Amino acid sequence: MSRGSEPDAGTTGGTKQTYVEDLKDHAGETVTLRGWVYNLRSSGKIAFLILRDGTGRTQCVLSKKEIGDEAFESARALTQESSVSVTGAVNLDDRAPGGAEIHVESFEVHQLAYDYPITPKEHGSSFLLDHRHLWIRSSRQHATLRVRAEVIRALQEFFDERGYLRVDSPILTSNACEGTSTLFETDYFGEPAYLTQSGQLYAEASAMAFGKVYCYGPTFRAEKSKTRRHLTEFWMVEPEVAYMRLEELLGLAEEFVTHIVRSVLERRRAELETLERDISKLEVIEPPFPRIRYDEAVKIAQAGGSEMPYGEDFGAPEETLISEGFEKPVLVTHFPRSVKAFYMAADPENPELALCVDMLAPEGYGEIVGGSEREADHDVLRERMRQHDIDPATMPWYLDLRKYGTVPHSGFGLGVERVVTWLCGIHHLRETIPFPRLLNRIRP
Amino acid sequence: MSRGSEPDAGTTGGTKQTYVEDLKDHAGETVTLRGWVYNLRSSGKIAFLILRDGTGRTQCVLSKKEIGDEAFESARALTQESSVSVTGAVNLDDRAPGGAEIHVESFEVHQLAYDYPITPKEHGSSFLLDHRHLWIRSSRQHATLRVRAEVIRALQEFFDERGYLRVDSPILTSNACEGTSTLFETDYFGEPAYLTQSGQLYAEASAMAFGKVYCYGPTFRAEKSKTRRHLTEFWMVEPEVAYMRLEELLGLAEEFVTHIVRSVLERRRAELETLERDISKLEVIEPPFPRIRYDEAVKIAQAGGSEMPYGEDFGAPEETLISEGFEKPVLVTHFPRSVKAFYMAADPENPELALCVDMLAPEGYGEIVGGSEREADHDVLRERMRQHDIDPATMPWYLDLRKYGTVPHSGFGLGVERVVTWLCGIHHLRETIPFPRLLNRIRP
Secondary structure, three states: OOOOOOHHHHHHHHOOEOOHHHHHHOOOOEEEEEEEEEEEEEOOOEEEEEEEOOOOEEEEEEEHHHHOHHHHHHHHOOOOOOEEEEEEEEEEOOOOHHHEEEEEEEEEEEEOOOOOOOOOOOOOHHHHHHOHHHHOOOHHHHHHHHHHHHHHHHHHHHHHHOOOEEOOOOOEEOOOOOOOOOOOEEEEOOEEEEEOOOOHHHHHHHHHHHOEEEEEEEEEOOOOOOOOOOOOEEEEEEEEEEOOOHHHHHHHHHHHHHHHHHHHHHHOHHHHHHOOOOOHHHHOOOOOOOEEEHHHHHHHHHHOOOOOOOOOOOOHHHHHHHHOOOOOOEEEEOOEHHHOOOOEOEEOOEEEEEOEEEEEEHHHOEEEEEEEEEOOOHHHHHHHHHHOOOOHHHOHHHHHOOOOOOOOEEEEEEEHHHHHHHHHOOOOHHHHOOOOOEOOEOOO | OOOOOOHHHHHHHHOOEOOHHHHHHOOOOEEEEEEEEEEEEEOOOEEEEEEEOOOOEEEEEEEHHHHOHHHHHHHHOOOOOOEEEEEEEEEEOOOOHHHEEEEEEEEEEEEOOOOOOOOOOOOOHHHHHHOHHHHOOOHHHHHHHHHHHHHHHHHHHHHHHOOOEEOOOOOEEOOOOOOOOOOOEEEEOOEEEEEOOOOHHHHHHHHHHHOEEEEEEEEEOOOOOOOOOOOOEEEEEEEEEEOOOHHHHHHHHHHHHHHHHHHHHHHOHHHHHHOOOOOHHHHOOOOOOOEEEHHHHHHHHHHOOOOOOOOOOOOHHHHHHHHOOOOOOEEEEOOEHHHOOOOEOEEOOEEEEEOEEEEEEHHHOEEEEEEEEEOOOHHHHHHHHHHOOOOHHHOHHHHHOOOOOOOOEEEEEEEHHHHHHHHHOOOOHHHHOOOOOEOOEOOO
């Protein structure tokens, strides 16, 4: 057993490292894989080692006859998550997991792992969250986080290809415009600052400079609720477009979500299969998405048994009832202004309603997009701020946007973890982010 | 003059909106542009309006004869940053800025802007920073932030294409491993939490799960220094690779930086020209980059006049002296361990030295990359933590990585704003991020 920090570990057999995901390009060649023991079973003469290297898993066959007694015995002593480099010939075989098998010529152990905490037996979620730094090596977590990475790649691709400029909104802000109760506060050289809950207000300033923009970054909510739909730290993408109206925004949102779904279906199908996701439910996602107004949505929820009265915002039970009737995400528009944020524009045909949209994912996965036209008139916006107990003097720059060439504009926010939860068909948001931050949980 | 929030603003002439950057595809067509007045000059019969729409600027020609007296007079009254939609025929003309000119048939004013604060005259930097939400409309800021967006796009593309998985490190952490003096602290449901200074430690956990990873996100440093090279909030990309050694890391870093430079040269050349950047200085950037050891670098600095003794870390003056002799970024390796972080691996040939690298940009732009092999041995790492006054009990998960299949591994961090500063050839980091956070500055 060699120590992990010894310099020879990287030069096994003098062969350049190959990754499992690339084995199909190396039929018949001798390659070196470097990774960890996922599983091992052996008889007296032959051992089957499943090696994972982070890009995939492959079976390595060790024969006592070929590698000798001593090496064979040390292979049989390998434990789960021991680190090992393996050199051998690649044998393409459709029946093998991943389509290839390695006939091992030599191997090197970097470290034997003792008592790896996560075993094939069932563990409680608290135990697993305590060991999140190791849990992410497990196949379901691995698959979920690979879907997440593809969602992030696809969402940026969508906007980059359409000429939207990525303009980062700041994380630290002086604004506490939705009240301080759900804000994380910090001392910023003697004055209070807050972690952003949304990049939108700054994205509006950016849209006036660049026309079409998006921001993508972490957002924070110090909510004391402990539900499967809440994280205190989560990632949002927020496009904002000058001169865009609600109708165009709905089209943008449905195209955007469709692009994400198709990218995942194309590039992460194996992971969805690992997660036993019913892929047929995702294959039907394409524009147009159904559009209903808030008042219709209330009737659907009430017909389904909800006692929510007209005029309130939907809770998770109502979202589930509303989405049940649709196989695609549903766009719910025209909520009462009273339940929505101060910056939303009023419907000129009925000023009690907001020109806004919530997109509800199918199968009860809840709201994945929220957006609106923004109030573009300086005086109306200032009055709305006062009604929401926001002192306009705290955000003069936001009002400036309505003084110097104001234009109608619209945008939305999409929560990455909610989309990943839906696409992966999993129960809890906390598995869709590498290191979840929850009520009372900030470790590891 | 119509109000910004009126619904007719989006439907001028019933024509779909075209963006300035797409005009070249619309020769001879009648299009509608929506944007803001950048400049206006007029005679008694003809007016030249430079319209900016966020994607570019184009000249719109208005003739009194064509649009009539009343409309012509209202066009002449347009002020800087007034919002306006313009409909007219596209005339491709190489002599025109942007290569096209609009012969205006009709236009609509959304809002006349009065007393726009940023005028062509010189403003002080404090005034401009106070008006950052408007300053980003100016052509130099516009160009700089478009370069920034391309750097971000390119850095993700580089790793995505090479099979690195994006795994986000958390922003809120319980670790205060580099001391709390430069950390922003917040109350996390009754216990202290800190804004991350680097995603590296978590990226190491991710690399053990996924082999090759990167994280990209905001990082924070509550430094009380007010220099042109400091921001309190800045963005970093941090790749981390299991089984990678320093030598390979150097190759990865130089390929990576080259990819970013070439992407910007290819896709943001016009912006570099706006910034009057000497592009020839960027065109020479290609592997291999020069490699020198710390001790040679000290001699270069001393020969250049620095009085820094061997054994200290470089300051900005030394970085400038060292980089002056090279036209490409220079890789400085093998610093004394005593000036570097606890997690860096020792050089087996001289344990007083770290297997680390700083990449210094040419032309005195300073350090843009810092990286190393990581200490892979559990006991050595624990001892190093103690030497740095870090209680190993505060990060059991980080030590776990050395217990369960430890492997040699390496990674680096690249600071986006420093790279943008270099590529754009500008003086101060604060112009390379949309809403800079500086000592005593958290607004807008």
